[in-house]
Structure formats: structure tokens, C-alpha cells
Amino acid sequence: MSVNVTPHLNFRGDARKALEFYQSVFGGKLVIAAYSDMGNTDPATADHVSFGQLTAENGFSVMAYDVYPHLEWDQGKDPFFVSVRGTDTAELQGYWDKLVDGAEVKQPLGPSEWAPLYGQLTDRFGITWVLDIAVAYPA
Missing domain, CATH: 3.30.720.110 (Signal recognition particle alu RNA binding heterodimer, srp9/1)
Incomplete structure (x- = not known):
């Protein structure tokens, strides 16, 4: 069995911009599913990312999503x-x-x-x- 570890980054509305920026840095294939793709019709969060992953041929991989507004979230100072x-x-x-x-x-x-x-x-x-x-x- 092999195991890969992929950082999963949490945002509050910036996940799409961040993933697109990281794609401009590292290249690779970007997959994004918005909350609207999952049936969310709330206009405040419909375009937010429920699942995002960037994977490059050189092995670089990162995941990200936008934390729902009703959930507590604090980015903190250098949590990782x-x-x-x-x-x-x-x-x-x-x-x-x-x-x-x-x-x-x-x-x-x-x-x-x-x-x-x-x-x-x-x-x-x-x-x-x-x-x-x-x-x-x-x-």
C-alpha cells in the first residue's frame, strides 16, 4: 500500500481564487465543484468551493474548500x-x-x-x- 499526504486548505470564500493562483504557480489540472453543484441554492455561498483539488504531473497536489458561513472558522496564525x-x-x-x-x-x-x-x-x-x-x- 502506498500513502500520499495532500494539504487540504480551508478558506472563507477565497478557495477558488487561491486554487487558480496555485495552478498559475505549479501548473496541473484543477477540479472545482461549487456548493451549487451539490444543490445549494443560497446565493451567498452557491459559488463557493465545496471541493477543489489541484494535481500536477510533478507530484504537487493541494486540496481546498470554502468553510460554510454557519460553521466556526479561524485561520489562526501559522496553524501549518x-x-x-x-x-x-x-x-x-x-x-x-x-x-x-x-x-x-x-x-x-x-x-x-x-x-x-x-x-x-x-x-x-x-x-x-x-x-x-x-x-x-x-x-
Whole structure:
């Protein structure tokens, strides 16, 4: 059996914009089902995302949805990071260059003590991303 872990991001009305932005960064196929596709006729939430997934050929995958307005939701402060770890410096730099648009840079992309390339930013949707080049760590 193999297992894949896919970050599932929760939004309040911004899931579609966020997924479309991530598609512009990573490429891939985007699937979105709105609440109206599930029978919701409330005009306030009909276009909100009930299921969204972006999957790219390189293995990148992220899911997202818009939390129903009647449910409690608080994005919090850095409740998690989405880590994009790769082996190709140019590819990682390309993702960074797109994600950084409208973002708050927490650690500029560059060499670090633990990786040849590492950076951290919080994007315009409030999601914190960590991008780095994978290295082998001693046991």
C-alpha cells in the first residue's frame, strides 16, 4: 500500500481564487465543484468551493474548500506550513517567483545552514509556504 499526504486548505470564500493562483504557480489540472453543484441554492455561498483539488504531473497536489458561513472558522496564525521540497533549484526558484507576488516574505529564498536553498513566505491568501531543496539528513 502506498500513502500520499495532500494539504487540504480551508478558506472563507477565497478557495477558488487561491486554487487558480496555485495552478498559475505549479501548473496541473484543477477540479472545482461549487456548493451549487451539490444543490445549494443560497446565493451567498452557491459559488463557493465545496471541493477543489489541484494535481500536477510533478507530484504537487493541494486540496481546498470554502468553510460554510454557519460553521466556526479561524485561520489562526501559522496553524501549518505547506512544504514544497524539490531537487531542482531552477524549478523551485520559479515557484518562489510566482508565490512571492503579494506575499509577506518571512525568509528570503537562498542558502541556509540546513539546505542549499530555503525560503518561507505567507501568500496573499494567508497560507505559509516553505520551499527548499531536499538534502539527506544523518539518522
